[in-house]
Amino acid sequence: MGSEPFGGVGASDLNAAQADLAIGCTYKYLNGGPGAPAFLYVRRDLQEKLVNPIAGWMGQKNLFNFELDYQPAAGLRHFLTGTPPVISLSLIEAGVDQLLEAGMGNLRAKSVRQRSI
Numbered sequence: 001m002g003s004e005p006f007g008g009v010g011a012s013d014l015n016a017a018q019a020d021l022a023i024g025c026t027y028k029y030l031n032g033g034p035g036a037p038a039f040l041y042v043r044r045d046l047q048e049k050l051v052n053p054i055a056g057w058m059g060q061k062n063l064f065n066f067e068l069d070y071q072p073a074a075g076l077r078h079f080l081t082g083t084p085p086v087i088s089l090s091l092i093e094a095g096v097d098q099l100l101e102a103g104m105g106n107l108r109a110k111s112v113r114q115r116s117i
């Protein structure tokens with residue numbers, strides 16, 4: 001499940017929706033721009049059952065040991081792969097601040113109005 005069933009905006013209670021997985025990005029609504037980081041939701045009971053096909057050092061159990069034998073971290077962290085896009089992460093902070101100031105309800109209402117045009 002991506003963000004589109006929720007109109008791309010608005011509060012989404014993924015537990016209430018009984019979602020297994022959801023993905024989203026910071027590109028559009030948080031003004032992240034090219035290379036903006038994405039995010040992942042994995043229902044808690046599935047986090048240990050699902051396997052990440054892309055092994056990366058950030059998802060490794062002892063990430064600073066740089067061992068040749070990959071051992072995944074427990075929980076959601078094993079879905080991380082490479083080095084976080086630190087600059088991109090810092091750039092979305094302003095988008096988050098603006099979104100919080102505007103309010104999700106106001107953004108959703110504007111989105112609905114624009115679709116009716």
